Amino acid sequence: MTMPSNRFQKGEAVMGRWPGSSLYYEVKVLSYDTDTQLYTVIYKDGTELELKGADMKRATGFRQSGGRSRSRSRSPSRRRSRSRSPARVTRRSTSRTKEAPKEPKPKDVLEVRVSPLAKPVENNSNNKHDKEVNDTSSRVSEKAEAVLEKNRVGTRYNLRPRKEDPMDQLIEDLQKIVDETLSEPEKQTVGKTAELEFGGKLGAAFMIVFLPAVTFVLLLMCQQKDPSLLDFPPVLPELDTLWDAGVFGIVALWFLFQALLYMLPVGKVVEGLPLATGKRLKYRINGFYAVILSAAALGVAYYQDVDLSYIHDHFMQFAVSSMILSSVLSVYLYVRSRWAREGELAPGGNSGNVIYDFYIGHELNPRIKSFDLKYFCELRPGLIGWIVINFSMLLAEMKFQKLDTPSLAMMLVNGFQLLYVADALWHEEAILTTMDIVHDGFGFMLAFGDLVWVPFTYSLQAFYLVKHPNALSWPWVAVILAIKLIGYSVFRKANSEKNAFRRNPTDPKLSHVRTIPTATGKSLLVSGLWGLVRHPNYLGDIIMASAWSLPCGFTHILPYFYVIYFICLLIHREARDEKQCRKKYGSAWDEYCRQVRYRIIPGVY
Ligand SMILES: NC(=O)C1=CN([C@@H]2O[C@H](COP(=O)(O)OP(=O)(O)OC[C@H]3O[C@@H](n4cnc5c(N)ncnc54)[C@H](OP(=O)(O)O)[C@@H]3O)[C@@H](O)[C@H]2O)C=CC1
Numbered sequence: 001m002t003m004p005s006n007r008f009q010k011g012e013a014v015m016g017r018w019p020g021s022s023l024y025y026e027v028k029v030l031s032y033d034t035d036t037q038l039y040t041v042i043y044k045d046g047t048e049l050e051l052k053g054a055d056m057k058r059a060t061g062f063r064q065s066g067g068r069s070r071s072r073s074r075s076p077s078r079r080r081s082r083s084r085s086p087a088r089v090t091r092r093s094t095s096r097t098k099e100a101p102k103e104p105k106p107k108d109v110l111e112v113r114v115s116p117l118a119k120p121v122e123n124n125s126n127n128k129h130d131k132e133v134n135d136t137s138s139r140v141s142e143k144a145e146a147v148l149e150k151n152r153v154g155t156r157y158n159l160r161p162r163k164e165d166p167m168d169q170l171i172e173d174l175q176k177i178v179d180e181t182l183s184e185p186e187k188q189t190v191g192k193t194a195e196l197e198f199g200g201k202l203g204a205a206f207m208i209v210f211l212p213a214v215t216f217v218l219l220l221m222c223q224q225k226d227p228s229l230l231d232f233p234p235v236l237p238e239l240d241t242l243w244d245a246g247v248f249g250i251v252a253l254w255f256l257f258q259a260l261l262y263m264l265p266v267g268k269v270v271e272g273l274p275l276a277t278g279k280r281l282k283y284r285i286n287g288f289y290a291v292i293l294s295a296a297a298l299g300v301a302y303y304q305d306v307d308l309s310y311i312h313d314h315f316m317q318f319a320v321s322s323m324i325l326s327s328v329l330s331v332y333l334y335v336r337s338r339w340a341r342e343g344e345l346a347p348g349g350n351s352g353n354v355i356y357d358f359y360i361g362h363e364l365n366p367r368i369k370s371f372d373l374k375y376f377c378e379l380r381p382g383l384i385g386w387i388v389i390n391f392s393m394l395l396a397e398m399k400f401q402k403l404d405t406p407s408l409a410m411m412l413v414n415g416f417q418l419l420y421v422a423d424a425l426w427h428e429e430a431i432l433t434t435m436d437i438v439h440d441g442f443g444f445m446l447a448f449g450d451l452v453w454v455p456f457t458y459s460l461q462a463f464y465l466v467k468h469p470n471a472l473s474w475p476w477v478a479v480i481l482a483i484k485l486i487g488y489s490v491f492r493k494a495n496s497e498k499n500a501f502r503r504n505p506t507d508p509k510l511s512h513v514r515t516i517p518t519a520t521g522k523s524l525l526v527s528g529l530w531g532l533v534r535h536p537n538y539l540g541d542i543i544m545a546s547a548w549s550l551p552c553g554f555t556h557i558l559p560y561f562y563v564i565y566f567i568c569l570l571i572h573r574e575a576r577d578e579k580q581c582r583k584k585y586g587s588a589w590d591e592y593c594r595q596v597r598y599r600i601i602p603g604v605y
C-alpha cells in the first residue's frame with residue numbers, strides 16, 4: 001500500500017470532512033487503499049473513517065471556528081465508524097474521579113459538540129460552505145444553552161421530575177437537541193445550472209416550436225389515404241377547423257375529472273426520495289383506482305350510446321386543445337417558479353435563461369397544497385387519456401371499416417398499450433425514483449410531453465389502423481405476442497428488481513443479487529438483467545414498442561414513428577442518466593461500467 005506522492009502520508013495530521021456534513025476535524029492518516037483510492041483516518045474520539053482525498057485538507061489555512069462556516073454537503077465518503085452515532089454529548093468533569101458526580105457541581109462542565117470531539121474548524125478557502133457549519137454548531141449550542149439555563153433554573157427550584165442523577169437527564173435532553181439539529185433539513189441552495197442539455201437555449205427554443213409541429217404533421221399524415229413520406233407534406237387544414245370550443249371543454253373536463261380522482265382519499269401515501277433540502281414529499285398512490293374508475297366511466301358512456309368515435313372524428317381539435325392547455329400550464333408553472341424558494345428549484349432548470357428554464361422546468365415539484373402537478377400530469381390525464389383515445393380509434397375502425405368486431409391488429413395494439421398504462425399505474429410508486437420526478441423540473445417539455453405527446457403520438461398505431469387495415473395471420477400474431485411478452489418480462493423484472501432494491505436493499509428476496517458498493521452508501525445491482533446491460537428496463541421497453549408497431553404491417557413507416565422516437569429518447573435519456581450516475585457514484589460507476597459494458601442492447605456499447 002503505497003501512499004500517493006502528492007497527497008497525505010501515513011501518520012500525518014490533516015483535516016477530514018465529517019460524512020454528511022462539511023464539518024472538518026483534525027484526523028490522523030492511518031492508511032491508503034490504492035484500489036478504492038480511500039484513506040483510512042482516525043478522529044480524536046477514536047472514530048475511524050474512510051475518506052476520499054477530496055474530503056481531506058492540510059491543517060494549514062484552517063483556523064479555529066468562530067468565523068464563517070461551511071454549508072453542509074453529502075460527503076461521499078465511506079464510513080467505518082466505531083462510534084454508533086456521529087454526534088455524541090459527552091460529559092467532561094474537571095474532577096479526575098471516575099464515577100459520575102451525584103449532584104451537578106458548578107465545576108462540572110457539560111460540553112455539547114458535534115462529534116468527533118474536536119471543535120469544527122474553518123477552511124480558509126473563502127468558499128460559501130463555511131457559514132452552514134457554524135450555523136449548525138451554533139444552532140446546537142444555542143439550544144443546548146437554553147436547556148442548560150432551564151436546568152440551572154430547574155435544579156435550583158426543582159421545576160420538573162428528575163432522574164436519580166440529574167446530570168443524566170440533562171445529557172439526554174442535550175443529546176435530543178444534537179440529534180434534532182443534525183436531522184434538520186439542510187438549507188442547501190440549488191446552484192445555477194452549469195451544463196445546459198437539449199442543445200441549450202437554442203435547443204429549448206427550437207423544441208418549443210418543433211414538438212407541436214411534429215405532432216401536427218404526424219396526425220395530418222395519419223389521416224391521409226396514403227400516409228407515405230413520398231406524399232409529404234400533408235395538406236394543411238383551415239385554421240378555423242382546428243379550434244372547437246366544445247372539444248376544449250371536453251379536454252378541460254377530462255383534466256378536472258382526473259384531478260378529482262387523484263385527490264380521492266384512497267390508496268396509501270408514500271414519501272418520495274429526499275430533496276436537496278433533506279425534506280421528503282408525500283404522494284398519494286391511487287393511480288390504479290383512477291384507471292378502473294376511468295374505464296368504468298368509459299363503459300357507462302359506451303353503453304349509454306355516447307358516440308366515443310367523436311374523439312377520432314375531431315382528433316386534430318383535441319390535439320390543438322391539449323396543446324393550448326399544456327402551454328397555459330407551462331406559462332403558469334414558469335411564472336409561479338419565480339416565487340419558488342431556492343431549495344425548490346430544479347438543478348437542471350436553473351440556468352437563469354427564461355426560454356431554457358421555461359422549457360426544462362424551473363421548479364422541481366410545483367404543488368398546489370398537496371396536489372403535485374408534475375406527478376399528476378405524468379401519470380394521469382395523458383397516460384389514461386391515451387387509452388381512451390385508443391378505444392375511440394377501435395370504435396372508429398369498426399364504423400369506418402363496417403366491422404362487427406375490431407380487427408386483430410387493433411385489438412393487439414389496444415391490449416398491449418392498455419397493459420402498459422395499467423402496469424405503470426399499478427407500479428405507480430416506482431415513478432418516484434425516475435429522473436423526471438427526482439431531477440427534472442416541471443416545464444414545457446414535460447407538460448407538453450405528458451398532455452400532448454403521450455396521448456396523441458403514442459396512439460398513432462391505433463389512429464393509423466382506422467383507415468389502413470392490416471390483416472394478420474395467426475402465426476404472425478403468435479410471434480408478435482411472444483415479442484410483447486419478452487419485452488414486458490424484461491421491462492417489469494428489471495424495474496421491479498431495481499425499485500425493490502432501492503426501497504429495501506436488505507430485502508431477503510434480493511439476497512441473491514450481486515452489487516457494487518458506492519461511497520454514498522447506496523449499491524449498484526450488477527447481476528441478472530442489471531449485469532447484462534446497464535439499462536435492461538429500457539431494453540424491455542424498446543422490445544415492447546416494436547410489438548406495438550408490428551400489427552400495423554410494413555406498408556408505411558408512420559406506425560413505426562413511436563419505436564424510432566423512443567429509441568432516440570432512451571439513448572438520450574441513458575446518456576443523461578450516465579452523467580448523473582457518474583457524478584453520484586464516481587469510481588464505483590466506472591467499475592460498474594467496466595463490469596457491465598453495454599448500455600441498453602447487449603453487444604452494443
Ligand atoms: N414510454 C415512455 O415514453 C418512457 C418510458 N420510460 C420507462 O420508464 C422506466 C424508468 O425509466 P428511467 O426513470 O429513465 O430510468 P430508471 O428507472 O432506470 O432510473 C435511473 C436510475 O436508476 C438507478 N440505477 C441505475 N442503474 C442502477 C443499478 N445498476 N442498480 C441500482 N440502481 C440503478 C439510478 O438512480 P439511483 O442510483 O440514484 O437510485 C439511475 O439514476 C424505464 O423502464 C423506461 O423504459 C422512460 C421514459 C419514457
Ligand SMILES: CC(C)CCC[C@@H](C)[C@H]1CC=C2C3=C(CC[C@@]21C)[C@@]1(C)CC[C@H](O)C[C@@H]1CC3
Pocket residue numbers: 211378379420423424431434436445446448449450453454
Ligand atoms: C417530447 C419530449 C421530447 C420528451 C417527453 C418525454 C415524456 C413523454 C416522457 C418522459 C418520461 C416519461 C415516462 C413515462 C411516460 C412518458 C414520459 C412522461 C412513463 C410514465 C411511461 C410508463 C412507464 O411505466 C413509466 C414511465 C416513466 C417515465
